[in-house]
Amino acid sequence: MARPPIPFLRPSPADVAQLHGQPLRTEAIPSQSLFRISAYNSGEPHFGRRGTNRFDAPDHSYGTCYLAFTLQCAFAESVLHNAMAVAGEFKVPRQDLDPQHVHTFLNAPLTVVPFYGPPLRLLNLDGRINTCIPYDIPQAWSQAIHDHPQMVDGIRYISRNDNGAHAVVLFERAEPMLFKATSTPFALVPGSSNVITAFNVVPA
Template sequence: MRLPLPPTQQAQGLRLLRIAAGSQWIRIHRCRHPSALHWGRHGQGRWNAPDAAFGVLYVAGDLETAFAETFGHQVMASHLPAAVKFLSRQELEERCIARLTARRDLQVLDLRGAALARLNLDAQLLSNREQLPVCQAWSSWWHDAAEEPDGLLYPSRLLPRGTNLALYERCTDAWEEECLGDLMHWPAISPEPAVLEILDAHGWGLVG
């Protein structure tokens, strides 16, 4: 089924969800980068601008979801279902965990609820990889809405119980970050699952 493109007129009347200041989100990034706060403009992100007019930062509600989003896309593209998957210690040591805290309230469009139904859309917009330009067109339409949302809240395609947040570049000044160290040495005493527990839950092996 072909996904419809957004209307030509400007979006208005969006019902936005308030995310309170102090809310915390997780991002996994390469440790060689000094900051996790990178608003990408490449063409591969589901909610990136189709013409690179604005950047988008992708964060997750918890570490397990961030892990799935970081490593799962490549696996789905290159492995058969139920194939054995491996990560090396080096790969885990090269990825750092950042906790991002909102300095102010955020206003986001919640795509987990009735927002899609109000536009006669469905979950294909959240999961279809073959029509990525259409998804990006909708993101651009929402970005330019009169309400000026800070981003999009949506379920993880790779871990459906998890929540992701795609943040538009207009809220670059709304964040504080804290580096929590690399993935390989994530402590088991943390409130988040230790990385070995995540590997086991997701069916990954560890080598090296």
Template sequence: MAKRAVVPISYDYIAELDLPIVNEVRGEHLIRIHHSRFDPLWFGPDTTTPPSGRFNAPDHEYGICYSALSFDVAFAETFLQKADVMLLDISDLSRRNVTVLRVKRKLRLVQLHGTGLKRLRLNAAIAHGEHARCRQLALALWSHRARVDGIRYRSCRDNDKYCIAVFDRAGDALVVESSENLVADRARLATTLGSYRVALDQ
């Protein structure tokens, strides 16, 4: 029996919708864990690097900065991408920084969770599905007349918590409040490792 052709999904209809928008207000904080070689506030990837993140622009139409609303979920998104991870190498952690970003002005974010999914004619699978489809959706949201600042979505690794993907046009809304090596605060790190039942190979 012949295989059924895969029909590409189009998100052109997004342009006609009123987007579900939530706000992160001035004074709130976003947490970002990143390679130490990158700037604390960095929108990637650069134009010489192909997209790899879930909401990266398919053809470098924009840059994006991934962050979270808590240290725990920023850690989980960075190091616990494989569900069977039980042991982490401290040398890998030592090559990362944790940066706290303060919101300087209201961030207008597409609500890619909860009731926002229905308003976008989507379901929760989109936020956890194929990256290629997520990138096409993100491009449609970025291109929308509302000119939103980014996307708020549930973490794939800890779905009690939220992540924030900020478009580079909202760079003026964020300021670096602090940035330090990830292993500098051992008490914080130990608490997070304990929460996820993950050990550290020292």
């Protein structure tokens, strides 16, 4: 007899209590390995509290900042996040593409919880946490991880928009660890043309 599928639910109070009573599996990542793309050349890294993104605080009690390990993934998770390809092309208006800046950071150690591989399954979760819409369940798990006594810096997860790559959401308490190194217009960053080619982006 086939086993029933794993329930995909918000963590109950009992789940949260159990989670907070055991150590989290974590990994260390260097902040210099991360990219962030935004339409601003200042005010970064920005930790938002809108509650509209995957791992945002459901009660707006803490800010979150989304980054990626590759320029391509950062582009997919920002500029192309809500875009739809038409006839095999992403037509991106110039007024959306031209302001984009790539932000990089000086080296500092960050501690994150992997939302992939064995650590994810040990939470009784699976890949749906990284892809599901709407975001109520991921946000509830974000808060459970944020409130854990280990006070980790964030979560590493598989990008929904570039699923061969990993992204990171950092909680607001990690902000003191993010010292910005550079803010460069996207078009001037090495490798940007490769990203445009990979996604067949056509400035409109």
